[in-house]
Amino acid sequence: MEAILQFFFTYKEAIFIIALSVFLGIEVISNVPSVLHTPLMSGANAISGVIIIGGIILVGHADASRLSLELVLGILAVIFGTLNVVGGFVVTDRMLEMFKKKKK
Amino acid sequence: ETLLELSYLVAALLFVFGLKLLSHPETARRGNLWAAGGMFLGMLTTLLLHKTDSGTPIPMANVWIILAAIGVGSVVGWIVARKIKMTAMPQLVSFYNATGGAASMLVALLEFPNANMSNKGSVLVTLLGMIIGAVAFSGSMIAYGKLDGKVGDIRSGLMKYVNILLMLVTFGLAIWMLFSGQTPADLNWAIYLLMVLSLLYGVLFVMPIGGADMPVVISLLNSFTGIAAAMAGFIYHNQAMILGGILVGAAGTILTVLMCRAMNRSLLNVIIGAFGGGPSSAA
Numbered sequence: 001m002e003a004i005l006q007f008f009f010t011y012k013e014a015i016f017i018i019a020l021s022v023f024l025g026i027e028v029i030s031n032v033p034s035v036l037h038t039p040l041m042s043g044a045n046a047i048s049g050v051i052i053i054g055g056i057i058l059v060g061h062a063d064a065s066r067l068s069l070e071l072v073l074g075i076l077a078v079i080f081g082t083l084n085v086v087g088g089f090v091v092t093d094r095m096l097e098m099f100k101k102k103k104k
Numbered sequence: 105e106t107l108l109e110l111s112y113l114v115a116a117l118l119f120v121f122g123l124k125l126l127s128h129p130e131t132a133r134r135g136n137l138w139a140a141g142g143m144f145l146g147m148l149t150t151l152l153l154h155k156t157d158s159g160t161p162i163p164m165a166n167v168w169i170i171l172a173a174i175g176v177g178s179v180v181g182w183i184v185a186r187k188i189k190m191t192a193m194p195q196l197v198s199f200y201n202a203t204g205g206a207a208s209m210l211v212a213l214l215e216f217p218n219a220n221m222s223n224k225g226s227v228l229v230t231l232l233g234m235i236i237g238a239v240a241f242s243g244s245m246i247a248y249g250k251l252d253g254k255v256g257d258i259r260s261g262l263m264k265y266v267n268i269l270l271m272l273v274t275f276g277l278a279i280w281m282l283f284s285g286q287t288p289a290d291l292n293w294a295i296y297l298l299m300v301l302s303l304l305y306g307v308l309f310v311m312p313i314g315g316a317d318m319p320v321v322i323s324l325l326n327s328f329t330g331i332a333a334a335m336a337g338f339i340y341h342n343q344a345m346i347l348g349g350i351l352v353g354a355a356g357t358i359l360t361v362l363m364c365r366a367m368n369r370s371l372l373n374v375i376i377g378a379f380g381g382g383p384s385s386a387a
Contacts, residue, residue: 012287016368018334018350021346022353024354025353025358026355028123030358032359034363035129036126036127036128036132037363037366038197038319039132040125040126041319042193045197045204046329047351048348048356050333050348051165051237051332052174052207054342056170057150058211059153059170060150060151060225061156062166064165064169066164077214078173079174079177080175081204082173082177082181082206083142083177083181083200083203084181084200085177086181087184088181088200089139090145091193092136093136093137095193098190099129
């Protein structure tokens with residue numbers, strides 16, 4: 001019990017953020033019509049590309065003067081992250097474009 | 105520094121706003137653009153304003169390397185997303201989800217050597233980020249293969265037990281790493297073993313699930329990618345990553361449940377039912 005309380009106290013800010021964002025995420029999309037399920041999934045997928053920021057920080061710290069495993073894998077992470085972000089948003093846009101035409 | 109934090113707040117708010125607009129038919133397209141704007145802002149300010157703990161900004165050489173990598177990813181991502189056939193879109197979403205998972209996996213893998221082993225919370229998020237990212241990566245690749253008709257279903261009663269065993273071994277290894285008290289250098293082999301186990305788990309997790317249920321599984325794996333990104337956010341204490349990641353994790357989970365409901369099935373049914381039922385049971 002003591003340990004659990006200690007853990008909560010140490011990470012209280014993180015736990016608050018998690019609790020509130022979970023609620024926010026549920027609340028924001030709870031009334032979505034089923035036709036929008038796929039575009040919404042695709043849009044959320046693009047947002048999960050925020051990991052790209054981690055990739056940028058990672059390569060930003062790496063020693064760029066020599067070719068190390070860290071540098072190569074870091075660059076790969078940035079490329080993958082960008083694929084997720086750019087590809088994700090463009091695909092979502094195309095889906096919604098199609099969706100609009102169908103409705104007209 | 106303050107400016108960077110402020111831009112992360114704006115980016116996070118744009119994600120929330122974008123997701124909100126995305127859930128209404130008439131505003132959906134604008135919502136997507138807002139979220140993309142938030143992402144662009146976060147990337148730009150990180151590149152320009154991020155400082156290491158010692159206070160030095162990102163060196164110019166590294167900035168060019170990052171820009172080149174972003175350039176490659178953008179061009180490829182853009183062209184593929186524009187050129188692909190409409191019918192191939194679901195597998196493309198799955199593929200992009202896989203790349204996001206792979207990025208999370210790599211970031212956590214590369215940050216592990218810098219981890220402070222006495223700070224259990226920080227080691228825990230690193231390990232979780234890698235496990236979840238790896239599962240999302242390999243699972244999404246299998247989902248992509250299935251939708252593209254390259255991978256078939258494999259079903260056997262034994263697989264359920266193999267999966268449960270593999271999951272226990274994976275988490276067992278992670279917990280042992282957390283409490284072993286060894287340095288990250290000593291545990292170098294273990295982190296790679298953990299990666300392989302997690303990748304294998306992702307494959308075996310999606311393998312038995314029927315093709316018709318793939319959209320639901322992709323949505324689930326998408327929420328995994330979000331959670332993995334949030335875990336990486338905790339490594340860097342990066343609010344935009346934490347909020348964006350958890351937001352996708354929560355929204356993705358609810359969306360998964362909603363999609364199941366639209367198909368008149370329960371989530372448990374999709375995941376577990378696949379082991380027992382044949383193709384005839386697919387709704």
